[in-house]
Amino acid sequence: SQQGEEDPQALSIQEGENATMNCSYKTSINNLQWYRQNSGRGLVHLILIRSNEREKHSGRLRVTLDTSKKSSSLLITASRAADTASYFCATGRGGSEKLVFGKGTKLTVNP
Amino acid sequence: NAGVTQTPKFQVLKTGQSMTLQCAQDMNHNSMYWYRQDPGMGLRLIYYSASEGTTDKGEVPNGYNVSRLNKREFSLRLESAAPSQTSVYFCASSEGDLPYQETQYFGPGTRLLVL
Numbered sequence: 185s186q187q188g189e190e191d192p193q194a195l196s197i198q199e200g201e202n203a204t205m206n207c208s209y210k211t212s213i214n215n216l217q218w219y220r221q222n223s224g225r226g227l228v229h230l231i232l233i234r235s236n237e238r239e240k241h242s243g244r245l246r247v248t249l250d251t252s253k254k255s256s257s258l259l260i261t262a263s264r265a266a267d268t269a270s271y272f273c274a275t276g277r278g279g280s281e282k283l284v285f286g287k288g289t290k291l292t293v294n295p
Numbered sequence: 296n297a298g299v300t301q302t303p304k305f306q307v308l309k310t311g312q313s314m315t316l317q318c319a320q321d322m323n324h325n326s327m328y329w330y331r332q333d334p335g336m337g338l339r340l341i342y343y344s345a346s347e348g349t350t351d352k353g354e355v356p357n358g359y360n361v362s363r364l365n366k367r368e369f370s371l372r373l374e375s376a377a378p379s380q381t382s383v384y385f386c387a388s389s390e391g392d393l394p395y396q397e398t399q400y401f402g403p404g405t406r407l408l409v410l
Contacts, residue, residue, distance in 0.1 A: 215396055217398070226385055227387075227399075228401070272337065283399070
């Protein structure tokens, strides 16, 4: 399986600090996506990065992709209490291969 | 624009009972999906549909059936519920016909408890 694995499983930081989460996968991919899930809610798409891209930004979010190391990182800068959520990476190989979700990183931002 | 809606929000069933989870999207998306989420397991794909009238099995299809009624609606049926099907079920949709290469939009989920 090419399941993405997030690291760490849980992360607790203070408001204003940066949060970094990592995702590693096993086989070549077409794209990698990051999603956020607030407690008791559905997943919300954050960023999609394709295999030929190295970095993407969206507001306070920065995603990097290193295909040689088969890893991606999600950086949230100047975190806020509202960023408290679980963050999932999902990897897609393209074609008919299913999108595969990791187990998530649970981020807690303390006020 | 409601996005992806799911009903019911919460359901309790007894072992052996049947039920249908409903999902609808108003974004004119071609592809729709059903996932289940269990603690420590991430999301696992149950079934997916690339278009009206077509469905495909995912990672954990046993015990489930689906129906793509039209472009908007994709239902998931449990014919004979088992305690192992206690989970949170999410419906999702994506725009085109490259389902695994696109952003997926998720509904709020249905929490199912099978006693």
